[in-house]
Amino acid sequence: MTTAPGIGANRRGDQAGAKTGGGRMAKFTDGLVNIAVKEPGRFFALCLDTFRAMFKRPVQWREFIEQSWFIVSVTAIPTMLVAIPFGAILSMQVGGLIRQLGAQSFTGATAVVAIVREASPLVTALLIAGAAGSAMCADVGSRKIREEIDAMEVLGINPLHRLIVPRMWACAFIGLFLNGLVSVVGLMGGYVFNVMLQDGTPGAYLASFNAMAQLPDLIQAEVKAFVFGLTAGLVAAYKGLNAKGGPKGVGDAVNQTVVITFMLLFLENFLISALYFQLVPQKGM
Amino acid sequence: MGVEIRVEGLTKTFGRQVIWQDVSLTLPAGEISVLLGPSGTGKSVFLKSLVGLLKPDRGNIWIGDRNLPYLSENELYETRKLFGVLFQDGALFGSMNLFDNIAFPLREHTRKTEAEIKRIVLEKMEMVGLIGAERKLPGEISGGMKKRAGLARALVLDPEILLVDEPDSGLDPVRTAYLNQLIVDLNAQIEATILIVTHDINTARTVPDNIGLLFRRELVMFGPREMLLSSEEPVVRQFLNARRQGPIGMSEEKDVSELEAEARMGADPGRLPPIPPQLLPSDGRIRRTQHPPGEWLRANGVQPPPGSFIDEMGRNWLEEWPRYVAQHGGAAMPAGAGPAQAPPPPPPAQGPDPHQPGPSQGGAPPAGGRY
Ligand SMILES: Nc1ncnc2c1ncn2[C@@H]1O[C@H](COP(=O)(O)OP(=O)(O)O)[C@@H](O)[C@H]1O
Ligand SMILES: [Mg+2]
Numbered sequence: 001m002t003t004a005p006g007i008g009a010n011r012r013g014d015q016a017g018a019k020t021g022g023g024r025m026a027k028f029t030d031g032l033v034n035i036a037v038k039e040p041g042r043f044f045a046l047c048l049d050t051f052r053a054m055f056k057r058p059v060q061w062r063e064f065i066e067q068s069w070f071i072v073s074v075t076a077i078p079t080m081l082v083a084i085p086f087g088a089i090l091s092m093q094v095g096g097l098i099r100q101l102g103a104q105s106f107t108g109a110t111a112v113v114a115i116v117r118e119a120s121p122l123v124t125a126l127l128i129a130g131a132a133g134s135a136m137c138a139d140v141g142s143r144k145i146r147e148e149i150d151a152m153e154v155l156g157i158n159p160l161h162r163l164i165v166p167r168m169w170a171c172a173f174i175g176l177f178l179n180g181l182v183s184v185v186g187l188m189g190g191y192v193f194n195v196m197l198q199d200g201t202p203g204a205y206l207a208s209f210n211a212m213a214q215l216p217d218l219i220q221a222e223v224k225a226f227v228f229g230l231t232a233g234l235v236a237a238y239k240g241l242n243a244k245g246g247p248k249g250v251g252d253a254v255n256q257t258v259v260i261t262f263m264l265l266f267l268e269n270f271l272i273s274a275l276y277f278q279l280v281p282q283k284g285m
Numbered sequence: 286m287g288v289e290i291r292v293e294g295l296t297k298t299f300g301r302q303v304i305w306q307d308v309s310l311t312l313p314a315g316e317i318s319v320l321l322g323p324s325g326t327g328k329s330v331f332l333k334s335l336v337g338l339l340k341p342d343r344g345n346i347w348i349g350d351r352n353l354p355y356l357s358e359n360e361l362y363e364t365r366k367l368f369g370v371l372f373q374d375g376a377l378f379g380s381m382n383l384f385d386n387i388a389f390p391l392r393e394h395t396r397k398t399e400a401e402i403k404r405i406v407l408e409k410m411e412m413v414g415l416i417g418a419e420r421k422l423p424g425e426i427s428g429g430m431k432k433r434a435g436l437a438r439a440l441v442l443d444p445e446i447l448l449v450d451e452p453d454s455g456l457d458p459v460r461t462a463y464l465n466q467l468i469v470d471l472n473a474q475i476e477a478t479i480l481i482v483t484h485d486i487n488t489a490r491t492v493p494d495n496i497g498l499l500f501r502r503e504l505v506m507f508g509p510r511e512m513l514l515s516s517e518e519p520v521v522r523q524f525l526n527a528r529r530q531g532p533i534g535m536s537e538e539k540d541v542s543e544l545e546a547e548a549r550m551g552a553d554p555g556r557l558p559p560i561p562p563q564l565l566p567s568d569g570r571i572r573r574t575q576h577p578p579g580e581w582l583r584a585n586g587v588q589p590p591p592g593s594f595i596d597e598m599g600r601n602w603l604e605e606w607p608r609y610v611a612q613h614g615g616a617a618m619p620a621g622a623g624p625a626q627a628p629p630p631p632p633p634a635q636g637p638d639p640h641q642p643g644p645s646q647g648g649a650p651p652a653g654g655r656y
Contacts, residue, residue, distance in 0.1 A: 143379070150338050151376035155390050156362050 046238050050168065053160035060166040067170035071132045075178060079127050083182045086123055087189030090114050095198055107200055109208030111190045117217050120182035121224040121269055128175050128225075129261035133232035136167055137257040140240025141250035149241065159241075168233030175229030176222055183221065220276045227272065228265050235261045287315030287478040287574075288349045288367055288445045290335065295344030297330055303502050304330050308344070310497055310507040315574040317472050317479045319489045321524060322499030328482040329373055331499070332448050335480070336368050337361050348446070366394065369444030369477070373451050375431030377423035377438070383410070384419035387438045394442065409437040412467065428455035433464075440471070447477045453485040461485060465492050466567055473566035476573055486525065490514060491564045494576060498524055511581040514560045515589060526558060559592035562602040569613045577610075578602045 091111040098107045140163065143149050152159045194200040236257050243253040289311065296306040304327035312318050322328050333339045335346060337353050346353040351364055377386045387406045391397055397405070410416055413433040423431060432452060439447060449468070453461040465488055472479055483489060489496055490510075497507035500520050506513060513521055562578060565571075578594050581587075594602040602609075 146379060147372045147374060147376035148378055150333065151370070151372060151378070153338060153362075154336050154365055154368060154370045155393065156365050157393060158362070 042242075043234075043238050046241070047234055050160050050164055050234065050237065053158055054165050056158065056161045056165075060162060063162070063166035064170055064173075067136075067167050068174055070135070071170055071174040072177070074131045074135055075127045075174065076181070078131060079123065079178050079181055080185050082123050082126065083120070083185040084189040086119050086182075087111075087115055087186035088193040090119055090186070091190040091193040091198070095194065095200075105204050106208045106212070107194060107198065107205075109205065109210075109212045111194065112187055112205075112209050113213050113217065115186040115190060116183050116213060116221055118269075118273070119186055120179050121221050121228065123182045123186075124175055124179045124225045125228045125262070125265040125269065127178060128171060128228050128232045129258055129265055132171055132174065132229075133236040133261045134254050134258050136171070136233065137236035137240040137243075137254045138250060140164070140167075140237055141243035141253045142247075144241055144243045145246060145250060160237075164233075164237040164241075168230055168237065171233035171236075172226050172229030175225040175232075179221055179225035183218070214282075216276075216280045220272065220280070224269060224272050227268055231264050231268060232261045235264065286445070287476050289314040289347075290446065290478060290480075291345075291347040292335075293345040293347070295331075295334065295346065296342045297327065297334060297339065298342050305499060305502045305504065308499075308504040310504060312478050312480055312495070313574070314478055315472070315476045315572075316494040317468065317481070317492060317574075318495040318497065319493040320480060320482045320497045320499065321484070321489050323524075324484070326499045326502075328499060329450055332370070332450050332480070332482055335448060336365060336370055366442070367445040369439030369442065369447045371432065371435045371439045371447075371449045371452065373454070374428070375423070375435035377431055377434055379423050382420050382422050383415065383426070383434050386423070386434060387441055390438065390442050405441060406437075409440050410434075412440070413437045414463070429457070429460055432456060436464075436467075443475050443477075445477055447471070447479045449479070449481045451482055451484065453483055453488055461488065465564060468492060469564045469572070470566050470568065472574075473568075473570050473572045489525065491561050494563075494574060496525075500524070509576065509581040510563065511560060511579070511587075511589070512585070515557060515582065515587050517557075522557070557590040559590050560594060562594050562596050571610065571613055577606055 091107075094111045094114055095107040098104065098110050140149075143163075149159050149163075152162065191202075191205060194205055195202055239253040239257040239260070240250075243249045245252075291311045293309050295308040297304045308331070320328055320331065330339060334341050335353070337346075337356070341354055344354070348364055348367065351360065353361070353364065356364060377383070378389065381389065384406055387409060388402050391402045391405060407416070407419075410419065413436055415430065415433055415437065418426060418430065418434075421430075423434070426434070432455065436449070436452065439449075452464050452468070456464065468479060468481065469492060471477070481488070481493065493510055495508060496510050496513040498505045498513070498521055505520050506516065506518060513525060516522060516525075579589065582589050596602065
């Protein structure tokens, strides 16, 4: 491919030949091909370009730190506010179930395991996609329509290196951090709920936790959060860099970013969980 | 010193929409060219193709000896260092103030100290009349100021090629006149190859050495200013004279309100209006690529419309020229500079306010920078 340079997407595969006729059916097929083949293809191209840009010097620390701080500022509080009720609900649901099975002494622990393994990556995904990804897409998209991105390229600066890579790492890094935060906050929420409202004992809570949970639980959750962050960053970059048609175009791009990121994150969550249970033996009792 | 740009058989489509096809033209090194065309004919797309932001479907773009569409990414970024580009809306970085915007290329690509950067940035800001607005954010200034700041940013690295997208849209006529003068002065000073995309007929008639016209997906004509201004080709005539009667109609092109505003010019429908003298650098120096007035007309045996080359002081530049060259040529032509091809300069002033000694002039082209 004598491909030109550039930011993956909009320049690759623009050469849709002079197809004629076909009318509505052709349009429909075009749309289908676009969704099924071209968009993922371009997205993948962007991922590759971004991957290459990752190794360019100098590393954009400043941008990374600023973006990390920005993401923390839009996600930290909502994360905690979501994590507390989430922990409580899990304690309640799982606790009830466990009691029905007659394993009261394990109520606390199971809830916590559920929080660490599943709930915290999910809450993280929610916030990374909904808050960080959408903000990032809006930012990149408005730069795109103001021709800032073009101006950067003309000034000899690769926008992937300068803007996208640090944002993507910031998303991933803050994903890790948020996941830890959700685990801790959820754990405390579960503890409070279990001990104070469900008449559990602190000793049983902690001991049972120890019996069932293991370090790999936390590690797999962190891996998830990291992958979620990368995904959200890449989707936001892709949609932002391809925004067109003025402010409305940016709005549409943000909207699509959130929807697509959610779908991808839930898919990834499933895949990583499945892998985890296959690969890591669970503690026996 | 300016780089020649040679475009061969260039075609661009977006999906099924053909923007333009088979465009071939040569922007001679160091000359000023203007690209005209109704809105939506793809002038901006053409400009972006020239810097490799859009990939053409077919054709070559030779920048010196490099063929742009076939360069590797690294070569492309390297080639872009030759360019200064002013985008249609300025394309300033919204998160930086004007000073940082203009300093950006210097900080990225040079190892200058902050003091040097400050000196250069302030010099360019003065050139475009933005002194005092250093700390403003792009969101806080008018469209015209954004344009001028964008131009200053395009200039800080002394580009070999300057591409300017509609410098006059959103600017008042007085500022437009200053900006035109600035572009001519810049050309005299840094000798960059300049391409201006514009709607402004006055700019097109008085500033460039060459004019091109894009219409209906084709480059209708490209050539020396005198060739287009004396052309009988209906589209060219209509556009350059801002007439209603002609192939460009209201419904096909959206440009009509602007065209009508200009329609006062050239009221006589039967004859071509006179060719105005070309704008000269304000410091009297003669551009290295300057063509003498009437050169193309004489070479092709074309009679200019009556009244051509007469400025509003009543001087006829066809006659004035040898005297002007004798007077200024010495200073302007570094001894034995461009021998054969370095032609003498052109005729000067025009436009609304010919010799205003405005801010842009005084500070602008610090003469002698190069010689
Ligand atoms: N990135 C793009 N994708 C699809 N169509 C585009 C794109 N950029 C420009 N166009 C289309 O190309 C045509 C020419 O646009 P433009 O170059 O902006 O015109 P102008 O001559 O007024 O500068 C318009 O019809 C516009 O819709
Ligand atoms: Mg345009």
